Amino acid sequence: xxxxxxxxxxxxxxxxxxxLLQVLVSRNLKVRYRGSFLGIYWSLLNxxxxxxxxxxxxxxxxxxxxxxSVADYVLAALTGLVVINFxxxxxxxxxxxxxxxxxxxxxxxxxxxxxxxxxxxxxxxQFIMGAFxxxxxxxxxxxxSLLNxxAILLPFSALVLFCMGMSFFxxxxxxxxxxxxxxxxxxxxxxxxxxxxxxxSAIVPPQVSFLLRLNPLSPIIECLRQISLSGNPPxxxxxxNALLSGIIFATLGWLYFHRSRSQFMDLL
Amino acid sequence: xxxxxxLEQVSLWRRTxxxxxxxxxxxxxxxxxxxxxxxxxxxxxxxxxxxxxxxEKVGIIGSNGAGKSTLLKVISGIxxxxxxxxxxxxxxxxxxxxxxxxxxxxxxIDNILLYGTLIGFSIPEMRERAESILEFAEIEDYxxxxxxxxxxxxxxxxxxxxxxxxxxxxxxxxxxxxxGDESFKNKSKKRMDQLWKDHVTILVVSHSMKFIQExxxxxxxxxxxxxxxxxxxxxxIDSYIDSVSPTSDDLVLLDDKAIxxxxxxxxxxxxxxxxxxxxxxxxxxxxxxxxxxxxxxxxEILINETARVIMRYKILKxxxxxxxPNFHIHSSHGFCVFVNSIKEASVLPVGEYExxxxxxxxxxxGSYFVGMAISSFEPRLENHFFExxxxxxxxxxxxxxxxxxxxxxxxxxxxxIRTQLQWNLAKVS
Numbered sequence: 001x002x003x004x005x006x007x008x009x010x011x012x013x014x015x016x017x018x019x020l021l022q023v024l025v026s027r028n029l030k031v032r033y034r035g036s037f038l039g040i041y042w043s044l045l046n047x048x049x050x051x052x053x054x055x056x057x058x059x060x061x062x063x064x065x066x067x068x069s070v071a072d073y074v075l076a077a078l079t080g081l082v083v084i085n086f087x088x089x090x091x092x093x094x095x096x097x098x099x100x101x102x103x104x105x106x107x108x109x110x111x112x113x114x115x116x117x118x119x120x121x122x123x124x125x126q127f128i129m130g131a132f133x134x135x136x137x138x139x140x141x142x143x144x145s146l147l148n149x150x151a152i153l154l155p156f157s158a159l160v161l162f163c164m165g166m167s168f169f170x171x172x173x174x175x176x177x178x179x180x181x182x183x184x185x186x187x188x189x190x191x192x193x194x195x196x197x198x199x200x201s202a203i204v205p206p207q208v209s210f211l212l213r214l215n216p217l218s219p220i221i222e223c224l225r226q227i228s229l230s231g232n233p234p235x236x237x238x239x240x241n242a243l244l245s246g247i248i249f250a251t252l253g254w255l256y257f258h259r260s261r262s263q264f265m266d267l268l
Numbered sequence: 269x270x271x272x273x274x275l276e277q278v279s280l281w282r283r284t285x286x287x288x289x290x291x292x293x294x295x296x297x298x299x300x301x302x303x304x305x306x307x308x309x310x311x312x313x314x315x316x317x318x319x320x321x322x323x324e325k326v327g328i329i330g331s332n333g334a335g336k337s338t339l340l341k342v343i344s345g346i347x348x349x350x351x352x353x354x355x356x357x358x359x360x361x362x363x364x365x366x367x368x369x370x371x372x373x374x375x376x377i378d379n380i381l382l383y384g385t386l387i388g389f390s391i392p393e394m395r396e397r398a399e400s401i402l403e404f405a406e407i408e409d410y411x412x413x414x415x416x417x418x419x420x421x422x423x424x425x426x427x428x429x430x431x432x433x434x435x436x437x438x439x440x441x442x443x444x445x446x447x448g449d450e451s452f453k454n455k456s457k458k459r460m461d462q463l464w465k466d467h468v469t470i471l472v473v474s475h476s477m478k479f480i481q482e483x484x485x486x487x488x489x490x491x492x493x494x495x496x497x498x499x500x501x502x503x504x505i506d507s508y509i510d511s512v513s514p515t516s517d518d519l520v521l522l523d524d525k526a527i528x529x530x531x532x533x534x535x536x537x538x539x540x541x542x543x544x545x546x547x548x549x550x551x552x553x554x555x556x557x558x559x560x561x562x563x564x565x566x567x568e569i570l571i572n573e574t575a576r577v578i579m580r581y582k583i584l585k586x587x588x589x590x591x592x593p594n595f596h597i598h599s600s601h602g603f604c605v606f607v608n609s610i611k612e613a614s615v616l617p618v619g620e621y622e623x624x625x626x627x628x629x630x631x632x633x634g635s636y637f638v639g640m641a642i643s644s645f646e647p648r649l650e651n652h653f654f655e656x657x658x659x660x661x662x663x664x665x666x667x668x669x670x671x672x673x674x675x676x677x678x679x680x681x682x683x684x685i686r687t688q689l690q691w692n693l694a695k696v697s
Contacts, residue, residue, distance in 0.1 A: 015390070016385075016388065016390070019385050019390055019391050020385055020386070022385075022391065023381055023382045023385045023386075023391065024382075026378070027371055027374055027378065027382055030373070030374050030378065031371065031373045031374060034373060034374075034414070103368070104368070104369055104386070105346070106341070106346060107346070107362060107364050107368055107369070108344070108346070108362050108364065108369075108386060108387055108388075109344055109345040109346050109360075110386060173292075176295075177291060177292035177295065178291070179291050179292050179293060180292055183292060262348060263283070265282075265346065265347055266282045266283040267283065
């Protein structure tokens with residue numbers, strides 16, 4: 001009896017949590033894109049322009065690492081940029097989310113985690129509407145199969161999990177340390193440079209390349225490229241790798257968030 | 269009667285504000301220097317035991333920092349008690365200060381959904397309620413307009429309509445909502461009365477003793493994180509007001525029975541011949557009052573109104589004293605807001621005098637107490653009489669006024685004084 005009652009309450013809570021996410025995400029997107037002509041497609045503009053820039057500068061030099069094809073370089077750079085962009089934008093937004101809603105948290109009881117999660121979810125929505133169709137088309141053309149475009153969602157889930165973990169961690173840390181954004185900017189830049197986004201990983205000297213493998217974004221990008229660009233069926237090994245590291249980061253981030261949560265209210 | 273809220277030995281420790289370092293670089297450095305220490309904590313609620321029954325209307329009073337709002341936060345689940353147990357039966361809804369939780373960038377209808385979901389309603393439920401909220405706020409035509417495009421009056425009406433469109437078992441209210449223009453006032457008053465239903469348990473923190481006295485049947489007086497006194501409204505409020513007067517110690521010494529018998533101070537007082545004599549052999553007080561801008565004795569002063577403090581006194585015999593009438597204004601929190609005295613004093617002949625001081629409109633909303641005195645400073649300081657907190661008045665904000673309330677902001681404005689200062693803004697290059 002008491003168990004079933006409990007279950008009922010849990011599911012009511014979960015339902016309310018999802019509805020909270022729904023209104024917060026829609027608020028987030030509406031504020032961001034109200035009155036802008038391109039709307040949600042602005043989010044695509046940045047990776048597209050960057051891809052153009054990199055291709056203009058490095059395309060000719062690096063093409064030899066990509067089957068002597070500038071087009072392949074373009075696609076590799078684009079997939080990398082989509083990932084790194086998603087990571088840096090979503091986690092930077094999530095970083096501020098708990099502190100920015102501090103006054104609200106002092107007035108009503110809301111599960112704190114909805115704020116970082118809604119910041120990520122708004123970006124997930126953008127990805128599904130913007131970059132995903134683009135990557136799916138590339139994957140269909142390259143692989144002539146419907147499996148690959150669908151499989152893109154797997155490394156993407158790994159990316160979301162990783163970002164979620166990072167967001168939990170930094171949004172909690174920001175409550176305690178308000179100078180965190182400066183340091184975090186540096187962290188994002190380091191991850192950015194150490195991810196083979198616009199350069200082939202083959203040019204990195206072997207003494208340093210093991211460091212690149214520590215970068216949790218690398219397996220995700222590698223997996224995404226394999227699925228959408230290689231034309232081969234999805235590599236399960238790569239997918240498992242990416243998902244595993246995503247799950248580990250999400251868990252660690254959540255543990256830290258959960259552990260420090262009780263101290264939030266004194267500092268908000 | 270069913271029990272609605274029970275607190276058993278609830279204590280809460282919080283980090284003190286001064287200990288916030290907020291600085292990663294510094295924290296890492298102190299950690300490596302071995303100077304790291306646990307942040308200092310302060311006991312803000314100290315073993316609170318409290319049982320409230322369903323339907324009780326409870327006011328919480330006490331000075332700033334006594335733990336009033338903290339107690340509300342613990343009951344509504346915003347803060348977790350460090351120790352002790354809390355049991356709440358029924359759905360709690362906060363009546364938030366107007367405009368809290370609003371996003372000015374999104375439309376009126378989106379804000380209704382956002383606010384409702386934040387305080388615990390479901391989205392379909394809010395969709396249903398939206399029409400009646402819009403209707404109540406009289407802004408049906410502005411449904412799809414961003415909130416920042418509304419006039420401040422509309423915004424206040426919307427905020428009030430959303431905040432009060434709730435039907436909880438337990439209502440939590442941190443300071444009372446005051447709203448709107450004259451025509452809306454009646455409507456909003458009615459709506460507030462509706463919330464005061466029999467079966468709803470209500471908890472209110474307010475500095476307006478008048479409000480608490482009128483609308484609560486039980487009052488909790490918090491002092492330094494503890495419940496100092498609980499009981500019948502009148503009794504607790506009287507005890508509280510006696511204690512916040514700055515000479516509470518003297519009062520107790522002079523009159524042990526003061527508690528419970530002294531009437532609340534009003535906006536006028538007069539001492540007739542056979543009443544208590546206030547003064548000494550040189551000078552005696554006759555009466556005192558607060559007048560509003562249209563020369564009526566009134567305890568309700570609008571925030572944009574100039575008021576006057578008036579005192580009549582009698583000089584009884586010839587002397588070399590230069591009598592200096594002066595008065596002290598205390599806030600309802602018990603601290604002195606300011607002291608003022610006449611600028612120039614001279615030796616005056618025997619007779620009745622009336623002093624008048626113009627009180628410009630710089631005080632913020634709230635209740636104030638006036639103490640009156642006549643002093644002389646030569647050859648040494650002497651108070652011929654000094655009556656603490658004999659008059660009281662409230663400063664009210666009708667929300668129509670823009671003093672210190674520009675940009676359509678409708679929430680509480682903190683501070684003891686509220687005035688519009690002169691600003692300059694110029695382009696430098």
